[in-house]
Amino acid sequence: DTGVSQNPRHKITKRGQNVTFRCDPISEHNRLYWYRQTLGQGPEFLTYFQNEAQLEKSRLLSDRFSAERPKGSFSTLEIQRTEQGDSAMYLCASSSPGGSSYEQYFGPGTRLTVT
Amino acid sequence: AQSVAQPEDQVNVAEGNPLTVKCTYSVSGNPYLFWYVQYPNRGLQFLLKYITGDNLVKGSYGFEAEFNKSQTSFHLKKPSALVSDSALYFCAVRDILSNNDMRFGAGTRLTVKP
Numbered sequence: 001d002t003g004v005s006q007n008p009r010h011k012i013t014k015r016g017q018n019v020t021f022r023c024d025p026i027s028e029h030n031r032l033y034w035y036r037q038t039l040g041q042g043p044e045f046l047t048y049f050q051n052e053a054q055l056e057k058s059r060l061l062s063d064r065f066s067a068e069r070p071k072g073s074f075s076t077l078e079i080q081r082t083e084q085g086d087s088a089m090y091l092c093a094s095s096s097p098g099g100s101s102y103e104q105y106f107g108p109g110t111r112l113t114v115t
Numbered sequence: 116a117q118s119v120a121q122p123e124d125q126v127n128v129a130e131g132n133p134l135t136v137k138c139t140y141s142v143s144g145n146p147y148l149f150w151y152v153q154y155p156n157r158g159l160q161f162l163l164k165y166i167t168g169d170n171l172v173k174g175s176y177g178f179e180a181e182f183n184k185s186q187t188s189f190h191l192k193k194p195s196a197l198v199s200d201s202a203l204y205f206c207a208v209r210d211i212l213s214n215n216d217m218r219f220g221a222g223t224r225l226t227v228k229p
Contacts, residue, residue, distance in 0.1 A: 004158070033217075042119075042205050042219030043159070056216065091158065102147050102166060102209070104217065106158035 002026060004107035006092050012113045013082055020078045021110045025094030032075050033104060034067055035091040036060065043091050049075060082114045117142040117210045121220035128196045129228055136191040136223045138206030148189040149207040149217070150180055159205065165189060176200070196227045 005024045013019050025032050030051050035043035046065070048056040051072040061067075064082075069075040079086055089111050093104035118141045128134045140146055147166055151159040163174025165182040173179045180191045189206060206220040 040221065042207070042221050045216050045218070048216075058216075093159075103149060103161045103164050105161060106151075108156070108158040 004092055004094055004105055006090075006107040006110050008110060009108060010111050010113075012115065015084060015114055016081055018078065018080045019082060019112060020076050021090055021092075021112075022074060022076050023092030023107060024074045025092070026096075026105055027073075028096060029094035029105070030072065030097045031095045031104075032069060033093040033095075034075070034077050035093065037089040037091055037109070038087075046077075079112075082112075084114045087112055087114045117146070117208050117216070117218045119206050119208050119218050119220035121204075121206055121223045123223050124221075125224045125226070127226045127228065130198050131195050134193050134196040134200070134225065134227070136204050136206075136225060138189045138191065138220060139187050140189060140206070140208040141187065142208060142210040144210050144212040146189075147209040147211055148180075148182060149209075150174065150178070150189075150191050151205045151207065151219075153203040153205065153222070162191070162204075196225075198227050198229050201225055201227045 007022045032049045034046040037043045045058050046061050047067050049069040052069050064080045067077045089109045091109045093106045095104045120139045149164045150162040153159050162178050163172050165172050170182040178193050203222045205222045207217050209217045
């Protein structure tokens with residue numbers, strides 16, 4: 001399967017703990033995006049990488065959130081000192097650098113539950 | 116800033132009937148418009164996009180959408196619905212002047228009954 005993959009698929013954690021999610025984009029895609037989706041809502045943009053550079057961050061991305069893409073391939077999203085309001089589906093997407101390709105391809109998501 | 120509205124939380128149609136899922140958008144400049152579908156426990160799947168050119172765009176699984184600049188709409192359509200089309204549908208917009216910030220609507224749940 002050459003689609004976007006995310007791990008873990010589900011994470012249950014206690015409030016105050018740190019969690020880290022991983023995203024592996026489609027191999028030739030140089031752009032990678034993180035979104036958050038809560039029940040009954042569409043995905044909300046969190047941050048975006050082009051290769052290893054983090055080019056854009058949403059105001060939704062508080063200081064407790066950090067994302068990296070150290071070698072321009074996979075990316076990690078870490079949430080420190082989790083809060084119950086962080087419970088959501090975290091989606092990763094990637095897109096190709098081609099000038100005619102604008103759509104983003106999404107992974108299955110990581111569902112985070114903070115108890 | 117760009118935004119998307121999907122005025123219907125739920126759309127119900129009978130199998131074999133045409134379906135329409137509505138989407139209106141707001142951008143400062145010209146829009147890039149997208150439709151995605153989400154099945155239970157699956158990620159969003161790309162259906163179709165409007166970038167430029169013909170206002171009627173065709174996508175996967177027999178879906179099509181019409182870009183209407185005057186009405187700022189991009190409604191998703193299919194001539195004959197299938198039960199397997201039942202899913203959550205999201206419209207998304209990106210302003211061509213923005214870097215990559217894509218805004219999604221809240222989604223419309225389509226239920227196709229046999």
